[in-house]
Amino acid sequence: MAIDVVEGKAVTVRFDGSRCIHSRRCVMGAPTAFRANVKGSWIDPDSVEAEAVMRVALACPSGAITVERRDGGTPEGPPAANQMQVRENGPLAIHADLEIAGQGRMYRATLCRCGMSKSKPFCDNSHVAVGFVATGEPAAREMALGIPDLTGPVLVEPQPNGPLKITGRLEVASGTGRAVNRIEKAFFCRCGHSANKPYCDGSHKRVGFRSE
Structure with missing residues (x-):
């Protein structure tokens, strides 16, 4: 398009x-x-x-x-803190100093986690059509406040037929904004079948997920 x-x-x-x-x-x-x-x-x-x-x-x-x-005003730049929100029954919404492998640098993106988007790794609202169900309020992890600095580059690498590998200092938040984790590296489900959403549990291999 x-x-x-x-x-x-x-x-x-x-x-x-x-x-x-x-x-x-x-x-x-x-x-x-x-x-x-x-x-x-x-x-x-x-x-x-x-x-x-x-x-x-x-x-x-x-x-x-x-x-x-072009008026001398302040352009968009990295946020004060990198964050990813887990949307209820929907995508992962990232606001960060972001680079997505093969897609370049950006500051905002919504990434598919239902496995059905035709614009992977981006969401195209297929989760609505297929009736995808996944909580936007995952349980908090003990390490949630263990990384105080949430600035710097965040790299998203979609793994072939597998999860999203995300590297960089990033807060994971619920859809309502509650902090549930802080990471420097983690793998997030994008096949839609993990029993540990939003994280990958290897289900993509069991269901034969294909990223392309």
């Missing part, structure tokens, strides 16, 4: 539809700039202030919307 690029007077907006999970934070956050259910171009960055467009981009959990500032 092609990336839409819209040049405004103060900002350039890029929209990657293959990563969009339709959280609607764009059309609700700036409805004149991101217009739902219209024919033709639906993005009009000049209808609001550049800061409003930037706020929408920062609220987009999937990173489908990014903004390049």
